[in-house]
Amino acid sequence: MKDIKLSTEVALDAPDWRINHHTKILTIGSCFAEVLGSQLDDYKFHVLNNPVGTVFNPLTICKILDSAVEEKRPNPALFLQNPDHIWLHHDFHSSQWAMGQASLDAQLSDKLDEMREFLAEADLLVITLGTAYAYRHRKTNLIVGNCHKLPGDRFVKELLHFDQITIAFEQLIQKLIPYNRKMRIMLTVSPVRHTRDTLPLNQVSKSTLRLVCHRLSEKYKHVGYFPSYEIMIDELRDYRFYKEDMIHPSSLAEQYIFNAFTQTYVEPDALKFMNEWASLRDSLAHRPLHGFTQGHLKMLKSLWSKLNALSRNVDVSAEMEEVERRIGEFPGM
Template sequence: MGTRLADAKFSCDINPYGVLYNPLSISAALREIILGKVYGKEDLFFFRDCWHSPMHHGDFSSLSADETLKKINERIARAHEWIFRSDCLLLTFGTSWVYEQKNTGRIVGNCHKLPGKEFILRRLTVDEIVSDYTSLLSGLLARNSGLKVILTVSPIRHARDGMHANQLSKATLLLAIDRLQAAFQESVFYFPAYELILDELRDYRFYAEDMVHPSDMAVQYVWERFSSACFSEETLQIIEESENIRRGLAHKPFHPDSEEYKRFLGQIVLKIDRLNGKYPYLDFQKERELCHIRLKI
């Protein structure tokens, strides 16, 4: 969904820690972003020839501690600039099962394949999640009163926990979100991605081959329902025109040096100019550069 929002020319910052699954790791990341935390080597650990952060996805890991810290700190600094000027915060809770480090008592965002004996696996309670987010959201809204928070529950099944344990996990998340909505009625909203996949589509045709992740068709369905629920008619028109430009640039010509293709690219540039004339805040820099490269300007 984040990629689709970016493709639709929304100004957004997507997963500054990489993908996180449980609510407390997400809230811990948000608190670090708010504070502008600067990571040091003491925040990392070395395992299987790489330096890792227990809070970050493996995309941030590398052979060098300095390189890992550089990627992490640059990303947090960028997210810190965004957090207080954002209009909307979208959070997806995936599971209420967490891995708690035995030696620190800290819930990790990523185990990085450390031995299971180093962790306690437990399920968060509704009260834990509600208490944590009541504190987090109260602080955020005090500094950005116009912020709208959209919470969702991921329809991805965490099958490794067992299907019954997965259902208990999702139920915990749904109950916690319901209580947060009641506590922050003007600012916190729920989008039913979980229910759309499980209750409206209700068919394994809408899952990928692993029978766990939604298929491309299901993702498109959720995107369309999200768009119709959250976007104005004018916004939907902008998205459609932006998508037409993106599809045009994705087209592979038979003769890229032909005059016909150059005229085609020229029409795309004109479309970008018209949209930017009406909505100057839309960022088409990459598309312009690509057109110019192909036109050899």
Template sequence: MKFQTSIPLKKQTRNLIDYDANILLLGSCFSENIGNKLNYFKFQHLQNPFGILFHPKAIEQFITDVINGKKFTKEDLIYQNERYHSFNAHSSLSEVDENMILNNLNSQISTTQKFLENTSHLIITLGTAWVYRFIETDKIVANCHKIPQKKFLKELLNIAEIAESLEAIVSLAKSVNPNITILFTVSPIRHLKDGFVQNMQSKSHLISAIHEVINIRKNIHYFPSYEIMMDELRDYRFYAEDMIHPNKTAIQYIWECFTEVWFAENTASTLKEIDIIQKGIAHKPFNTKSEEHKKFLHNLYLKKELIISKYPHISF
């Protein structure tokens, strides 16, 4: 007797992720979860250079700015709550000093521009189809930065608008990197502040738009992280205390599903070796001067050197 339905996953046969891959992750906070896993296992990756971007219009604007090599100036900033912000970026990039935020924004644009040219996999996680339009400029923003809500109009992007935005993202990325593999996924994090029904409406728009795009494009794929969370893991024991975000168990499960589909077989042994090393680094000894601990450190050093000899870009 089965007590769980499983999402059918098909192993990819081309353009698999290995330790030579360069992975760019953009989007909602679930991309941070996957990015943290890639960081732990020492993959070459760049994760949300402008911070978390929740909706497709924000990601499209970021890719556009990267391709065009946009230079941010003080005219692009707003000042709110004694900090400078950009409507194109998450508040994690906000600063009390005007020059600091400008340097950071422009540095991230430059870094991403160089990285995108050699990116093997672009992973985009869409969080919501709800957007906020700043009334004063009539522009959709990536983040409201706690500016009073009366200064914004809240809108739901329709399927056609989202598909158009995703098409633009794909075209822009391929204009500088024709061989790039693009993966879309929808964040399993529920945006319940929008309302329960409104969240489902938003997610359905995102999923429908993604499939409109992947049906007519090559090297564009969909990974069902949202469906895995909503169906296979449909139990609150897989949620954090806020009952909105996936907990560590859920993130680990979805990560394992992702590696099963997208990782080359030759990465499996390296993943295990790096996991052993990372746990060794985190180990807290009872006696740092003991012979046993010295032997442990020496063995750990040898394991690190073996990995680095195979993959010189890795450092611990």
């Protein structure tokens, strides 16, 4: 009987490199960068995950990475105070805030310093591009990362040109090469649809980003592309794989894409660890139905021993402390 396929599969080329739990990974970009970074962190990979919050447009991503490498400080002309007297910065997500401009400047500078130090030793930089649309701040005539809900007449919405994005990335890559010659760069286009741009213009935006990724991965041997967008729209071409907003991938879709990533880019021994860790996490999440039984105490002691064995290779100190706390709750312990 002929096999029946119910979806078109995205072919993933096997790379000449793979990651393990000694690989240092920095993620930056759209909310999908944060999803991927969180998934890797959950499996104990060494990740600095989207350290300055979500960044949607590619020019701001390049600006932030360039500021980190070149030890530049946040542009003082782009600080603002909102109606609630909270200080924000137009190049950074609203998760980066403070009660005073000086405090926010120091906080953002510390984040950039952290990124610079991590980039110097990173093995992999994952950049997720969200949209080719960006906003130009009228007062400074600069492309910014976040409007922070200020009146629309203070900004001009622009569709960034392919050459504009490509030049910015090439300038960044030329700085990153001497800064850290071992670091690889993985580009991906976010599977999250920006429906506010309308679906036709969202496709124009995604197509622009995809072409940029293609050209950069062709030109630089240490730059690759992971097709998260293609997996979403081809393999998962059904609204059951979206959240209720019909924009963001569901948790099932996120897990499916993550599985495709790990099967392609994670070393076999690290994959084996991930399976073991998933089982241990299930045990950690277990809550006894019948209180302080000897069977549950035995399970906790066995879990502690397994965590202790893993502690030689990964940091599981928080989990071990939690198990010790639960054991200590038993009468007579």
